[in-house]
Amino acid sequence: MRAAAFTDLTGPSGVELVERPDPEPGRGEAVVDVDACAINRHDLWILEGDSAMVDASRLPFVSGLDVAGVVRSVGDGAGVDVEPGDRVVLCPNETCGTCRFCREGPENRCAEFSLYHGGLAEQALVSADRLLALPDSVDATTAAALPTAYMTAYHMLRRANLGPGDLLFVPGATGGVGVATVQLAALSGVRTVGTSSSATKLDQVESLGLDHAVESTDPDEIRPAVEDVGAPDAVVNHLGGPYTRLGLDVMRRGGRMLVCGRTAGGVSEFDVPDLFLGHKRVEGSTMGTQGDLQRLVDLVAAGDLDPAVEATYPLAETGAAFAAMKERESVGKLVVTTD
Ligand SMILES: NC(=O)c1ccc[n+]([C@@H]2O[C@H](COP(=O)([O-])OP(=O)(O)OC[C@H]3O[C@@H](n4cnc5c(N)ncnc54)[C@H](OP(=O)(O)O)[C@@H]3O)[C@@H](O)[C@H]2O)c1
Ligand SMILES: [Zn+2]
Numbered sequence: 001m002r003a004a005a006f007t008d009l010t011g012p013s014g015v016e017l018v019e020r021p022d023p024e025p026g027r028g029e030a031v032v033d034v035d036a037c038a039i040n041r042h043d044l045w046i047l048e049g050d051s052a053m054v055d056a057s058r059l060p061f062v063s064g065l066d067v068a069g070v071v072r073s074v075g076d077g078a079g080v081d082v083e084p085g086d087r088v089v090l091c092p093n094e095t096c097g098t099c100r101f102c103r104e105g106p107e108n109r110c111a112e113f114s115l116y117h118g119g120l121a122e123q124a125l126v127s128a129d130r131l132l133a134l135p136d137s138v139d140a141t142t143a144a145a146l147p148t149a150y151m152t153a154y155h156m157l158r159r160a161n162l163g164p165g166d167l168l169f170v171p172g173a174t175g176g177v178g179v180a181t182v183q184l185a186a187l188s189g190v191r192t193v194g195t196s197s198s199a200t201k202l203d204q205v206e207s208l209g210l211d212h213a214v215e216s217t218d219p220d221e222i223r224p225a226v227e228d229v230g231a232p233d234a235v236v237n238h239l240g241g242p243y244t245r246l247g248l249d250v251m252r253r254g255g256r257m258l259v260c261g262r263t264a265g266g267v268s269e270f271d272v273p274d275l276f277l278g279h280k281r282v283e284g285s286t287m288g289t290q291g292d293l294q295r296l297v298d299l300v301a302a303g304d305l306d307p308a309v310e311a312t313y314p315l316a317e318t319g320a321a322f323a324a325m326k327e328r329e330s331v332g333k334l335v336v337t338t339d
Pocket of ligand 1: 039040041042148149152171172173174175176177178195196197198201217238239260261262263264285286287288325328329332
């Protein structure tokens with residue numbers, strides 16, 4: 001089978017199509033013929049040598065978390081309730097199954113939490129019990145958009161506990177997590193104010209449900225623009241860096257900030273007295289639960305959610321997909337397909 005492997009960690013030019021032996025499923029495993037695999041900033045960081053999870057010792061490395069396709073073969077064992085021919089999407093969570101959070105939930109807090117990699121290939125060897133059946137109405141490209149970006153956004157929104165009419169601030173509203181957050185918030189009647197460097201991209205996200213667009217990357221410009229809209233009840237912060245302080249500054253008293261990323265910086269400074277005097281909360285959040293992903297599949301099947309996929313790329317053009325992500329050209333998800 002062919003795979004789009006990272007052969008060096010210098011960026012998008014480091015992706016090469018390589019031949020790999022076809023995988024065989026072991027106990028509890030399944031092999032999926034991959035139809036589609038979405039890419040995430042997580043993969044780009046690996047490709048740029050900026051990931052704590054994967055370093056050069058693992059080259060050539062096949063990344064790709066968000067697999068959708070058709071089961072090709074299954075191994076023996078408990079938890080294997082898929083069959084060859086089943087259309088599926090993978091929940092890329094890897095958990096120990098025995099720690100307190102695996103037993104009592106939520107599973108994404110597992111002490112050994114890790115992520116599946118290997119979807120940027122024609123076949124993916126996965127844990128069978130991480131596969132969810134896809135209704136006929138949910139195509140593979142759409143399904144591949146869901147696991148990382150939408151599941152992470154969905155989980156943060158559950159924790160934010162917002163209701164109709166509440167206001168949510170989404171710095172960086174145009175990418176995978178950003179657009180997912182805007183679309184899912186809109187489904188609950190939550191109003192959104194979001195930012196981007198690009199007016200064109202913001203126009204697109206407004207058509208997907210964004211209520212208030214702020215075209216800027218400068219916190220000093222964004223602050224008054226958000227304050228004009230109102231004091232957000234919550235912030236979904238996948239950018240980190242200066243956006244943490246900005247989000248806390250504009251958020252209402254008692255508001256809650258969910259943090260899942262660090263695109264604009266892994267270190268943030270903020271005003272400590274404002275935090276405690278304002279009774280504000282900052283919470284980290286990573287991925288979501290397999291139950292979250294199931295609900296997202298159900299929302300798509302019911303016609304309530306249409307994930308935003310900007311473009312698809314054939315497997316041989318995986319490097320171009322990462323270049324587009326790096327250049328900040330796209331709105332929503334970029335998906336690699338194998339046809
Ligand atoms: N913890 C988790 O489980 C988890 C899961 C998913 C994602 N994440 C994290 O969440 C973040 C977003 O991931 P993603 O896959 O959605 O990425 P993405 O699609 O590449 O996100 C693009 C968004 O980020 C903005 N952006 C990019 N670089 C920026 C910069 N230097 N300063 C300000 N804004 C910038 C873009 O704004 P423009 O419109 O201006 O280009 C756009 O809105 C990443 O940090 C990722 O690692 C974490
Ligand atoms: Zn565990």
